[in-house]
Amino acid sequence: MLEQAAGNAVLRLALPGDGTAAITVGEQVRLLRVAAGLTQEELAVRTGSTQPAVAHLEAGRRTPTLATLEKIANALGHDLVVVLPCHQPSEALA
Numbered sequence: 286m287l288e289q290a291a292g293n294a295v296l297r298l299a300l301p302g303d304g305t306a307a308i309t310v311g312e313q314v315r316l317l318r319v320a321a322g323l324t325q326e327e328l329a330v331r332t333g334s335t336q337p338a339v340a341h342l343e344a345g346r347r348t349p350t351l352a353t354l355e356k357i358a359n360a361l362g363h364d365l366v367v368v369l370p371c372h373q374p375s376e377a378l379a
Contacts, residue, residue: 310354311343317361318343331360 318328318339325339332339333356341347349357351367358365 315343332356
């Protein structure tokens with residue numbers, strides 16, 4: 286999910302169960318990359334990666350580490366925000 290925060294776009298990872306729209310991390314990266322007018326190769330160079338690695342990430346065939354996501358966010362001029370779902374404890378656990 287792409288959000289606006291203090292005038293800057295923010296890459297927000299929507300984890301399962303947090304009530305946000307279903308969009309994968311790879312789709313989020315692709316949307317930001319395209320919005321920045323970059324090719325996969327250009328993003329790869331900015332992050333010290335390779336074009337195939339970016340392609341795999343965007344296609345959902347690779348799960349990036351937080352360190353990789355931070356590099357991508359920085360390369361695109363954005364902040365990385367990770368939101369963990371907060372669930373009420375079930376009665377069985379209370």
